[in-house]
Amino acid sequence: MAQPKHKKDMVADSGHAGDYVDDSIRLGDEANGLFRIAAGIGVVGIVLAVVLGGGLTHQQFQHSYLTAFMWGLSIGAGALWWVTLQHLVGARWSVAVRRVGELLAHSLVLMALLSLPVVVPMLLGNDSLYRWVSHEYMASEHVLEGKAGYLNVSFFAVRCVIYFGFWALMARYFLKASVAQDKSGDTSLTARMGRASPLTMIGFALTLTFCAVDFLMSLDAIWFSTIFGVYYFSGCVLAVHSAMVLALIWLQRKGHLVRSVTVEHYHDLGKMMFAFTAFWTYIAFSQFMLIWYANIPEETHWYHMRLEGAWWPATLALAILHFPVPFFGLMSRQIKRNKTTLALGAVYLLVIHWYDMYWLVAPNLHKEPVFHAADFAAWVGVGGLIVAFVVWKARSVNLLPTKDPRLQRSLAFENV
Amino acid sequence: MAIASDINPYQGALKGDNAFAQITDNVSRIMEAPKPPRAWYIAMGFSLMLLAMFGASLGFVVWEGIGAWGHIHPVAWGFPIVNFVFWVGIGHAGTLISAILFLLRQNWRTAINRFAEAMTIFAVICAAIFPGVHIGRPWLPYWMTPIPNQMGMWPQFRSPLEWDIFAVGTYATVSILFWYMGMIPDFATFRDRSKTTVRRLVYGLLAMGWRGSSRQWHRYERAYLLLAALATPLVLSVHSVVSFDFATSQLPGWHTTIFPPYFVAGAIFGGFAMVVVLAVPSRQFFGLKRIITMRHLELMSKIILATGMLVGYAYGMEMFIAWYSGAIYEQFAFVNRAFGNYGWAYWTMIFCNVLAPQVFWSKKMRTNVWVIFFVGVLVNVGMWFERFVIICTSLARDFLPANWGYFVPSVVDYATLAGSFGLFFTLFLLFCRYIPMVAMAEMKAFIPEGHAHDH
Numbered sequence: 001m002a003q004p005k006h007k008k009d010m011v012a013d014s015g016h017a018g019d020y021v022d023d024s025i026r027l028g029d030e031a032n033g034l035f036r037i038a039a040g041i042g043v044v045g046i047v048l049a050v051v052l053g054g055g056l057t058h059q060q061f062q063h064s065y066l067t068a069f070m071w072g073l074s075i076g077a078g079a080l081w082w083v084t085l086q087h088l089v090g091a092r093w094s095v096a097v098r099r100v101g102e103l104l105a106h107s108l109v110l111m112a113l114l115s116l117p118v119v120v121p122m123l124l125g126n127d128s129l130y131r132w133v134s135h136e137y138m139a140s141e142h143v144l145e146g147k148a149g150y151l152n153v154s155f156f157a158v159r160c161v162i163y164f165g166f167w168a169l170m171a172r173y174f175l176k177a178s179v180a181q182d183k184s185g186d187t188s189l190t191a192r193m194g195r196a197s198p199l200t201m202i203g204f205a206l207t208l209t210f211c212a213v214d215f216l217m218s219l220d221a222i223w224f225s226t227i228f229g230v231y232y233f234s235g236c237v238l239a240v241h242s243a244m245v246l247a248l249i250w251l252q253r254k255g256h257l258v259r260s261v262t263v264e265h266y267h268d269l270g271k272m273m274f275a276f277t278a279f280w281t282y283i284a285f286s287q288f289m290l291i292w293y294a295n296i297p298e299e300t301h302w303y304h305m306r307l308e309g310a311w312w313p314a315t316l317a318l319a320i321l322h323f324p325v326p327f328f329g330l331m332s333r334q335i336k337r338n339k340t341t342l343a344l345g346a347v348y349l350l351v352i353h354w355y356d357m358y359w360l361v362a363p364n365l366h367k368e369p370v371f372h373a374a375d376f377a378a379w380v381g382v383g384g385l386i387v388a389f390v391v392w393k394a395r396s397v398n399l400l401p402t403k404d405p406r407l408q409r410s411l412a413f414e415n416v
Numbered sequence: 417m418a419i420a421s422d423i424n425p426y427q428g429a430l431k432g433d434n435a436f437a438q439i440t441d442n443v444s445r446i447m448e449a450p451k452p453p454r455a456w457y458i459a460m461g462f463s464l465m466l467l468a469m470f471g472a473s474l475g476f477v478v479w480e481g482i483g484a485w486g487h488i489h490p491v492a493w494g495f496p497i498v499n500f501v502f503w504v505g506i507g508h509a510g511t512l513i514s515a516i517l518f519l520l521r522q523n524w525r526t527a528i529n530r531f532a533e534a535m536t537i538f539a540v541i542c543a544a545i546f547p548g549v550h551i552g553r554p555w556l557p558y559w560m561t562p563i564p565n566q567m568g569m570w571p572q573f574r575s576p577l578e579w580d581i582f583a584v585g586t587y588a589t590v591s592i593l594f595w596y597m598g599m600i601p602d603f604a605t606f607r608d609r610s611k612t613t614v615r616r617l618v619y620g621l622l623a624m625g626w627r628g629s630s631r632q633w634h635r636y637e638r639a640y641l642l643l644a645a646l647a648t649p650l651v652l653s654v655h656s657v658v659s660f661d662f663a664t665s666q667l668p669g670w671h672t673t674i675f676p677p678y679f680v681a682g683a684i685f686g687g688f689a690m691v692v693v694l695a696v697p698s699r700q701f702f703g704l705k706r707i708i709t710m711r712h713l714e715l716m717s718k719i720i721l722a723t724g725m726l727v728g729y730a731y732g733m734e735m736f737i738a739w740y741s742g743a744i745y746e747q748f749a750f751v752n753r754a755f756g757n758y759g760w761a762y763w764t765m766i767f768c769n770v771l772a773p774q775v776f777w778s779k780k781m782r783t784n785v786w787v788i789f790f791v792g793v794l795v796n797v798g799m800w801f802e803r804f805v806i807i808c809t810s811l812a813r814d815f816l817p818a819n820w821g822y823f824v825p826s827v828v829d830y831a832t833l834a835g836s837f838g839l840f841f842t843l844f845l846l847f848c849r850y851i852p853m854v855a856m857a858e859m860k861a862f863i864p865e866g867h868a869h870d871h
Contacts, residue, residue, distance in 0.1 A: 143742035226674035
């Protein structure tokens, strides 16, 4: 692999003459290699998933693919939330790593395309994933009749256009404005992105909630839970911080951002990973405990499916692997400040988050937890395509918002 | 550079080259002045009147029994529980400011954390009184704690009400520890400046031999970080457990899974509103305008706006899922909530909690003390009504129309509610006069003068 081009780039500083960053901030040839490998893996993975899953409209493929899709979406959606939040609060520590977040958020453009294998068969009347697509099913239960105003294919498609349209638009906006600032150095862009952030945040909260309701909760058309949107959101936050850690470590190993991104940034990202393992548990526990305690049949049957037979150990495994293990694993300051252990934690969280998605989707199809080969093929496929898409975009931009007026504060900050 | 959030609130606020001394003087003179300002006496007189009313109304309830309140069938949980949840909610901002904002490096909190923490503790005291009296035999509240006894009685650990004992108890303990530990260096300052023997003795005892050596500071900061980390989950846990009191039931309007985070968001919302309601007059009357600056009030307004929208999200989700569930009882509970005989309470809540804070989108509004104060009051009203709406409207129309009722509070209900404010304000006014109201030591580390080489 070729050596990365070492570009010197003067960084506009915030009033301290003589401060500049001497760092590699452009991807070199190594990115082409990664792009080709990731794209190859992605395409092969998806094709394999289709073949192993029994065809595009087959139940197994649809469930495997939805699991992978919701996993991948949580990285992009989480990244859009993260970037919006940084602008909303005027964060300084994160400027040095914000471009990576912006690029990850840009994967939402790809996710819009990747939603088609779920949405198009549904539009054609395929009910292998969502039983409510079938009119007979909706007529079979009295309680479902009232829901037809929301759970119908055309409204679902309209909502998808709104979700993905809004996310793709905002992700592109934040990336484009930030890249434009690299060229012009115009500080008013920072203020403008700040002004766009509160409404983006409100739109994000609503779209993500209803997206989670539509794609995951409506797998069981009878079941309902007001906290469900927050549950999916907590996974998004875990996924994006983990993905950012891995992306930064890869970039630094290839010789980029080695001076700009310090152990302090990793430490902060690690803190968020740690905090949100607890947050996920808080939300998951609240949902479970309240439904278990009240014991109302409309609600309990969803957990019943996950607590019976061989699903019981699988659910117990989720509880243990998603809480005590990462919580105690990430508690120590040393672990968060060591790239190897933090990377381990990030990979672990991304895997366990996939398992969480699997736990949400698979009981809809299997009475027993079965890991089908198509599950893994679709997961690797979606993951590969996301990496390829992000790298492809990253090749044409700086890896650091070089002229952000707050950059200097981010480069210099320390955890005390 | 003109990015607003980068500006330290004290850039230019403390003029001159003696910023540290100014902070000490500004805060200490409240305690050292021979007499507090006249406003303090007026407020104290008013608070003591309310406190007397609290004592009288509670005394009457103890004498007469809880029938003195307006409870009727089927509304067996009326004002006392509404007030309990209201006050516990108020008690959330303090620990949020001292723990979560500390972990998020929001150093501006140093101007307000001390009195927000004090407010937390006083609010929890007010809260604890209500269930204590509502049990009907207020001389036996220790039965709620698991104390081995000859009667072989043991609390019901499966009841969320019992969990409350532990949640609120833990929260109160950690909050007091956190509050007190943070005050030790400031008590030492008071001790060193005291001119009378009594004060030197009292503040000296409270300062626990603090000398300000670097070793002491090192330990202090480690302990502060650890307490912040321990207190952070408590911010979430207390009101989550309070929400379990309702959400574990099967009652439509109470049983919904979003309750824990929704209650927490509401508590932070109401708590911050109370902080601004107290901060605006305090900074005026105790001359703390250069310590609690306009920028602080503006930032708190933003937090009120953000948490108000989180609460609005929860109201919306409840409504949507009630419809989406297809469950007729669930649907009835929410239609009744908005358009039934308590509809006026619901729309008061929506107006105060969702609509009123929207004025903070405008910078002009969130830098106007009158607007901030007024919206703070409205939010407090709205948050009280939120609990009223949840508790009373869900109970008033039971599953069978034969079990429908309309709860009308009695005079004693109103007197206990108003009286609890008397207790709260009395404690707060005593705090203002005798305890360091601002974390002087922490603030000095934050002001620009504390960082000669800060970027």
